[in-house]
Amino acid sequence: MTAERTERVTIRHVAHNAGVSVATVSRVFAGSNSVSEELTSRVLDAARDLGYTPHAVAQSLASGRTRVVGVLVPNLANPYFYALIKHMLHEADRDGYRLIVADSDESLAAEPALGMSLLGRSDGLVLLSPRCNAEVLTELSRQGKPITVVNRQIDELGLSSVLVDNFTAMRKLAQHTIDLGHRRLVYLQGPARSWQERERWRAMRTIRAPGVSVTPVRAGGTMEDGHAAVPRILAADCTAVLAHNDLTAIGVIAGLQERGLSVPQDMSVTGFDDIPFARFTNPALTTVHSPQEEIGRAAWRITAGMLHGDRPGARTLLTTEPVIRASTAPLM
Amino acid sequence: MTAERTERVTIRHVAHNAGVSVATVSRVFAGSNSVSEELTSRVLDAARDLGYTPHAVAQSLASGRTRVVGVLVPNLANPYFYALIKHMLHEADRDGYRLIVADSDESLAAEPALGMSLLGRSDGLVLLSPRCNAEVLTELSRQGKPITVVNRQIDELGLSSVLVDNFTAMRKLAQHTIDLGHRRLVYLQGPARSWQERERWRAMRTIRAPGVSVTPVRAGGTMEDGHAAVPRILAADCTAVLAHNDLTAIGVIAGLQERGLSVPQDMSVTGFDDIPFARFTNPALTTVHSPQEEIGRAAWRITAGMLHGDRPGARTLLTTEPVIRASTAPLM
DNA sequence: ATACCGCGAGAAAGCGGTTACAAGCGACGC
C-alpha cells in the first residue's frame, strides 16, 4: 500500500469542477431548495466524481453547530445506563446527531472536567444520574448550551430533566414484601451521592407498619458490592432484602446461594431498574421496572427540543411499577 | 435567569489583555516551552480572569487533529462490548482523547455510514467485531486515518487488529464437556457474519472423538435468542449445549429452568466471553475468559500508536482459557 | 568591530466550510 498523500477534496474543488461558487455547493449540500435543478445536479455530479465529503469539523466551526451531543455516565458497566444510551443513540441518530460518551466511573471529582470537555465538542450535554453538586452544574450551564439531567432533581437552575418516581415505586415494592409477611427488612444502600439512592432510601424510611423494621446496610451499586454485603445482611437477621438496584441484588443472590441459602425460600430479594438480565436470573428477579427506553427517548426529545430553540426547564416525570417475579415469596 | 448573550472569550481577547500576540497565547496553551516565564504567566493570568477555554472545534480545524477516536459497536447491549469500551475509554482519557461511540445494532447495512460519519469527526476508528465485508473496510481505510479492527481477521488490507484465539479456546471448552462424559453436544450458533462465530463453529467442526456428535442450532447473540432456541435444543436430544456466547447461554439456562430442567444435572451449558455476569448466574457459568480489559487496552495502544505515526498493520493476538464453573457437570 | 547563530515573539496565511449581503435578471404592475 503506497502512502499516497491524497490532498483532501474541498468544497472549492467541487465548485471549480461544477463551474459554480462555493456558496452554491454549500447550499446544495445544506439541502437548500433555492438552487436551480441544473446547478444542483452539476454540483452533485462533480462531488461524486471527486469523492467529496463535507469536512464535519469545518462545518462545525463555521456554523457553530457540531451535531454532537455529549453523554456523561456514572458507570457504563451498569446495563441500566447503556440501555438508556442505546435508546438515545437511536433517537439521536435519526435526527442526524452523534453521541459522544464519557464514563466518570463513579468518580465525583472527574465529573466537572469530563462534562466540560464533552461540552467543548458538542452542542449539548446529557447527564445521567450525575453525582456532582449544584455548583458544578451551574458552571456547566454557564457555557450556554442545553443540558438535560436524568435521574436527578434540580430545582434551582433552569435545567431540563427527566425523572422517574423512585419514591412511590420503592414504597410499593416494600409494601409487596410486607404483604408477603416479611417483617424484618434490610435495605441495601447504593451510591451515596445518587439522587435515586436518596429517593429510594427516603421511601424506605417512611415504612411504618406494625412490627416491621427496616435496617440499612451500606453497599454500593455493583454486583461485587452486593456480593460483599452478604455477611452484613445475614448479621442483620432479616427475611427480605431490598437492594438499591438489580446489580447489587444479583450479587446478593449469588452470595446467599454460595452459602447454601436459597432464594426466595430462605430469603426474599428485590432489585430496582429491571435491567434485561433481571428476567433471566435464577430465580427471576422481583424488581421495579424503570422505563429505560422511555427515559432515553424523553431525554433525547428534550435535548433535541432545546437544540431547536426550546426554552430549558422542561421536566418529564415518569412513573414506574414493581414487577413481581420469583425472587420474593411469602414468609414461611 | 436572564438570557445573557455571553460573547465567547477567544484567544484574541486573552492576547489583548495579556499584551501579547495570539500566537503566544496559542503557544502557552500548547505547552510550548519557547515562551518566557514572564509572558507565560501574563497569558495564564489573563486567561483565568477572562475564563478562557480553547475552542476545541477551532483547534481541530486548524491543527487537523480532533483528539477524538470513533468506536463502532455491533451491539451495545452486550456487556462484552461495553467492557471493552469502558477500558478503552480510560486508556484514551489518560492520553487526552475522547471516544465517540456508535451502535450499529447488528445491522450490516448501517455500518458503512456510521463508520464514515464517525471517521469524519475523529482521528481514527476502532471497529469492534465488524460484520461488514472487505470492500467497506477498504472504503473506510481510504480516508487515510488509522483504523483498528477488533475480533475480526483481515489479511488483505493494511489494517491493525486485535484478535483473540477463539478457535483454540472453543476446542478446549468442547474437550472439557467431552471429558465430563458428554457425547451428544449442541453448538448454539451466534450472529452469522461474526468472525468470532465462524471461528467458534470452525472449532466445533474439528471435534472428532468416538461417539461424539455436534449438532448446530441457529440462534443469535442475545439472551432472547438463547431463550427462544430451547425447544430446538431439546429436540436435538443432547446432554450439553455450548452457546456462542454468555448472553445466549444465560437465555438457554433460563429457558431450561422454566421447563423444570436443572443445570447442570439435566443439561450442561457453556458460554463464551466471561462477561461480569457469568460469575453471578445460578449456576455460575462455565465459559471462556475473553480478556476484555487486555483487548480494550491493546486496541487503544495500537490506535494511539498509529495516531503518533506508527505504521498500520500491527497485530495483537491474545490467548484465552476456559473457566470451569458450575454450569457443567459429569454426565449422570 | 563584523558576521553569524540561536532564540523568543509577532504577523499573517491558512484550515474548510457558512452565510450576510449584494448583484444580476426576468417578470409584473401601473
Add this chain to the structure above:
DNA sequence: GCGTCGCTTGTAACCGCTTTCTCGCGGTAT
C-alpha cells in the same frame, strides 16, 4: 417604459485557532 419585486447566484467576511515564516536582538566566534 420604468420602478419594483422576487429569485438565484456570487463575493467575501468571518468562525477561532495553529503554524510557518520572518524579524529583531543579544551573545559568541573570528
